Amino acid sequence: AVFEIPEHYYPEKYKELANNPISMLSDRLGEEPARMIPVRNIEIPDLSLPMELPFNEQFSVFIPKHQLMATRLIDVFMGMKDLEDLQSICAYCQLRINPYMFNYCLSVAILHRPDTKGMDIPTFVETFPDMFMDPKVFRKAREISNVLGPGERMPLTIPVNFTASDEEPEQRVAYFREDIGVNLHHRHWHLVYPFDAGDIAIVDKDRRGELFYYMHQQVIARFDIERLCNDLPRVKRYFDFKEPVEEAYFPKLDSMVAGRTWPYRHAGTMLRDLDRPLELIKLEISDLERWRERFIHAVESSSVMLPNGVTIPLDEETGIDILGNIMESSAISVNRSYYGNFHNMGHVFISYSHDPDHHHLEPFSVMADSAVAMRDPTFYRWHSYIDDLFQLYKYNLPPYGDKLIFPGIQVSSLKVEGPAGDNTLSTFWELSTLDLARGMDFTPRGAVFARFTHLQHEEFTYVIEVNNTTDKSVMGTVRLFMAPRDDEEGNPLPFDEQRRHMIELDKFTAPLSPGKNTVRQRSVDSSVTIPYERTFGDQRERPGDPGTPESAGFDFCGCGWPHHLLIPKGTKEGYPVILFVMISNWDDDKVEQDLVGSCNDAASYCGIRDRKYPDRRAMGFPFDRAAPGTAALAHFLSHNMAVRELSIRFTDTTKLHAKTRR
Ligand code: CUO
Missing domain, CATH: 2.60.40.1520 (Hemocyanin, C-terminal domain)
Incomplete structure (x- = not known):
């Protein structure tokens, strides 16, 4: 099928396609399209903010500036009055909005719009396979698709454990960290439970702060058993920000959107203050330390402070939920300006440790993207510390x-x-x-x-x-x-x-x-x-x-x-x-x-x-x-x-x- 898209939806450089979509596409696909789908011509809402992100740039919801853009775009998708309008705005966005941000925002919208519930969209691993596997496989795939027809192509084999040698002890659990299903689960969880969205109802789900704690606690518990099975010690929490991060990670993934390789981190990298004006990030390690102190104070006093200065007690039923939202932090944190953004910014600090001041124009590493973060050994060190902080609270509760x-x-x-x-x-x-x-x-197409x-x-x-x-x-x-x-x-x-x-x-x-x-x-x-x-x-x-x-x-x-x-x-x-x-x-x-x-x-x-x-x-x-x-x-x-x-x-x-x- 071919979409009949209103001419003014096309960016200047693709205008030619608008005039004759069928012949252009059938040339490309090598076949005549079976049907035409007209796209409704609607008044396009203001998309200037999300369009500020260049088409070929990495996108992450952990980056405050990207989050603002995504919030706007999710709002636009959520605000479309029916499916046809949604389809229309997607047609408009497709060639203009950063594809990765587009996919993220549309996925959140599809999960939350009443008229798209239950709608099947392709699994993320098939739309962005570059997030999950050795890029060598894509070169081979291209070769094969040029030489062989769809029926003749034998499956390609993705090598196991391709990111490090057996000399690296952490490699013994790479099958878990780099598992496609594990990473899909993590990405999907964060799509269902975004920490920010224009419409607060998308964030404000039953016990979402507690679930943030529990799901990640279970991930660490699961990872620890895998480690013990592989003769590795349990995860060491990362909590002293003046200590180097011992674990290296070389993801060996190419981002198709950015046309770049995901950055790596050497063993012994230090966290440093972040100053990346382009992404509106100016953060000091002391910010992290201050937020942590306030969190711990909340736990010790079993109470939290609201923006108006009033203190409310943490009770046995909702305490962990409130703390989960403070810790992550999410838009329903009781006091974001005071308790800050400890967990998310920890991800950000680690993800920029290779280029904290943007002198080398490097993007963030895998730690800043929920689709790939679990590949990195530091993910577990960070989250086991996060879990320790939650446990401080749990230890204060009366035994059952x-x-x-x-x-x-x-x-x-x-x-x-x-x-x-x-x-x-x-x-x-x-x-x-x-x-x-x-x-x-691919041309020619086919599986x-x-x-x-x-x-x-x-x-x-x-x-x-x-x-x-x-x-x-x-x-x-x-x-x-x-x-x-x-x-x-x-x-x-x-x-x-x-x-x-x-x-x-x-x-x-x-x-x-x-x-x-x-x-x-x-x-x-x-x-x-x-x-x-x-x-x-x-x-x-x-x-x-x-x-x-x-x-x-x-x-x-x-x-x-x-x-x-x-x-x-x-x-x-x-x-x-x-x-x-x-x-x-x-x-x-x-x-x-x-x-x-x-x-x-x-x-x-x-x-x-x-x-x-x-x-x-x-x-x-x-x-x-x-x-x-x-x-x-x-x-x-x-x-x-x-x-x-x-x-x-x-x-x-x-x-x-x-x-x-x-
Ligand atoms: Cu899922 Cu830190 O929350 O990665």
Whole structure:
């Protein structure tokens, strides 16, 4: 199809295209378009601010000036009265607005406009494949597409671990940091929960500050287990801004928008004050330190100060949410001018550490873009510090104590069944396929496939025996977590450390009749993850195109931890982890709301669109608070809880994804 675009929408240099779009495009595509789509001629709103960003520049919402531009553009997209007007403004913007900013703002608008909810747009990895893979693959793709027709192109293989050698210890967890699904999840989360937008309703979602804390806390906990599986110490928090950043990162990514390579950072780089007038950034390290002091003061006094000087207490229910918004910071921070922008600006300081004063005209590094930030080892050092600051608050809360008990409910056994045998989980490498064509301007056109390697596991089933000793049927919330058994030295983890390493695996409700109940839950139904197909697209073959998968769609439902990383890699010998289950009383947990038609299968880290977070308990419950005096997990357990040691066995073989294999 070809869009019939009003002539005045075209920038001067493309005017010729306006006069004869069909012949120009059919020359380019090598085929006649099947249909014409007229684009409504509307009065174009003022776009001068977003148009200030050059077409070929990097864009980041962390850069205050870019944020202002994006806010304006999101407002414009949100303000279009119907879909046709939205399409029209997109046609106008397409050739004028920085493509990366355009994609960001349109994605936010599509996620938040009532008339575009549920609309599928191509997954980001297919529109901007340059953000996820070795640029060498694009050169090859171009070669192939020139020589071979669409049906004859064999998939290209993206090398595994291409960013550093095995001499670099951090490289042992590159499969996690540079995983396409992990980075898509992170980008998607920040699209669903932007920290700024003209329309405050886009920011002001139920418990978004708490979710900011919890989702990132879980990322660090997950990363730490992967590190332990790979003989690396747990992440060291980065908090002394006078200390050099030890970790180097050389992303080896080319930005197609900017036509440049993403900047790298040497080992031992110091953070320095930032003075980059072009981006309206003038910040001192002492600003970060001051914001941190104020945050810590809020935690210690258990209160926050409003802009009018009035102090309000932090209560057990909303305290963490308020602190999350202050910390990030988001537009709903209770006092942004006082508490500042600690977390976001930490990203910015690290992202400009290679060129703090813009003398070398270098853009920011990966740390300033949520689509690529998780690739950098510093991401985890920064966020584990952020988490420590949140934990300071959590340590001040009273322990749950008796609130953990569910009278009459006893978990009598817990186990896992799967192809690797009872209580053994199995992981391996898997090859999946993506279409690069959408993100590249090929002639002649047609799909070009790239194969990449990622971790995968065999699916399994949790089997939980529950005895309801009351004479009434009740509803329980089943909460499943996993943590490492030992520390780096092989010593059992003390409870207070282990609880902070608990990763959520699933949470669901189960009816419990009087007497014995067997609750079976499949790993694929996890409330943490989205199915593989929603991360990477349906890997089933396209009819008539052997070896080529269907494309992935994307909407709110695209938010969720990638299922292929539900469990850590483990080791060849079998890595010991502790599986934990708790059943709490649904009457105390439930949130009355209608979930019909909403996508709620990855609510644990992403919430539910237009709804409340579907669990009244604190996120991470029961492990979000300390339990002073509890030395080991065994002493924490009440009747409604159980643990089981599992072994995660990694097999170093690579399989083609099951659906492609067929
Ligand atoms: Cu997601 Cu720091 O918030 O990267």
